Amino acid sequence: MGPASLDFVNVIKRYGAVTAVDNVSFRCEAGSLTTLLGPSGCGKTTTLRMIAGLELASEGQILIDGRDVTHLSAAERDVTMVFQSYALFPHMNVLENVMYGPRSSGIGKEQSAEMAREKLGLLGLAGFDTRLPSELSGGQQQRVAVARALVLEPSILLFDEPLSNLDARLRRKVREDIRALQKDLGLTVVYVTHDQEEALAVSDEVIVMSNARIAQKASPRELWEAPANLFVADFIGDANVVDGTITALDGDVATLELDGARASAPARGLVKGPVKVAIRPDALKVMRDTGDGSSGIAGTIGTASYLGKYMEYEIRTALGDLFVTAPADAGECGVGDDVRLTPKGHGIAVIPE
Template identity: 50%
Template structure:
């Protein structure tokens, strides 16, 4: 029973990776529960792809242990790990049919032809490409090719499915469609999946849990909601969704927190903040713009206005600095040079260290 519960789990115990004098991964410990989709998110060079390649066995750990399904695989080559990877480039063989591409890994294992064909056809049906087996990859769209790559990975019945920037070659609309399909397949099959991306929206949309990496280590991890609503620092606040980061001073904190915002005093429904300098996190969609002044409103000048169909985005110059605001397109519109008056709900604000 314990072994079954651990199947598909991934565990890092103080794993590091160096390339000569370059530290690609600082001591990293993490646990990925079976059947979950966990995203490694972060800017280029943060260590997320190195972490994925360590799970796959494409890189070897410099120190520490890696366990998959409770088994120590630290020194096990990629061939003998129960993992499959979906690459950014699809990596399909152009001279092979779709069915042959999907069955390629099975043929390498030496399975009977009839079994390879049956499992490959079942894989294509799983990803919604039943009847496409006789086509060549060049006869498919980018989204269809990516689904072929997913089918090729899942027919190997891996304990862990690894996805390395799988949607980066697709246009924005197709990315949304394919990411939903990948998430549905992962949930339907109960697969453990580790997903690498630098796209925050993509990570928020598909993940049970997100591990945000920065400078070769974990900056914060948690559910998408936790990271968005309770960022640990300014980097997380700005990286997970847009944020205005405003310099403030914490005056005192008990059941609520009093802060100095320029010449203004504001009480926030937050507890436990340390006195001294801090940064206020104000999300763009929490800013409300009005034409008329009022005692609780902060004047600002519109320096840029962009209508995007489903929203209007503003850059504003105010006593709090330059602010970014997103409003409903049905709300009152303002133009560059207009004076507006800003307000927000203190309950929507968060504090992070200075």
């Protein structure tokens, strides 16, 4: 059937008095990888389960390839899923697990086995047919789960936090494998994670969710460079959100005043006056205050932690406590030092809301 687009139109999901997903609309293009990102309880998993048909929407419409599937059950939708726990059937071996989908669809035993072997081969699992899931490593189990979800060549493939049960070293490789597979096969994939780095690394588009609503839907770069609101700025990349003022506008570029320091950032349609500003932890240069009246935001080091690759500082300023990272070179500062912070020229954005 090939990859399909996915549309959510004003979808609401209620559990009694609780609204888990509140009036959500978005579109995923055919052949793209879209990530649902957000803190736990934000509604991302419920959204994913509504795509699968494991939960039925209370209101609104869900369209796959333009066809209304809102009221179809999971078994009736052309959508498969890789579960967080993999959900491999423990009483079936690898081949039986992967054959399960075709067999349920009424395809004969031999043809099902052939389809299963093809996908197992694709995932590098040829020869594992008769192993039980309990006899496989975590990474192998996950590939079986992917093979099982792929064997029906679904319109949409879903991943529910697929990396959370893997150890840290394996995660990067598996995440690259998933992205490569998605691109090679041209799959439409919806992917749920709470890890922003993972989301930025694999996605064509990221949907950030907060409190049952979509906070922003954008490409990874746009999300980082132009957060739509305070939540996204804070959630993606731990930005410091401070009060600033737009003092001048030059076309699309705004000049910002931040407690004595000057910075420039895309204006994003804002006018002169007070504004919320997101400052990335690596956007400020930290220098000891030599008392010569130099420019920059004045501050005092509250805490300093050595993390090998860089230093993390908590710096008390008139703008509030700022979280700042700096290279761990010889010029590092100690607790109680007075410092000046100067914008480096990137990593500062105004927030429209």
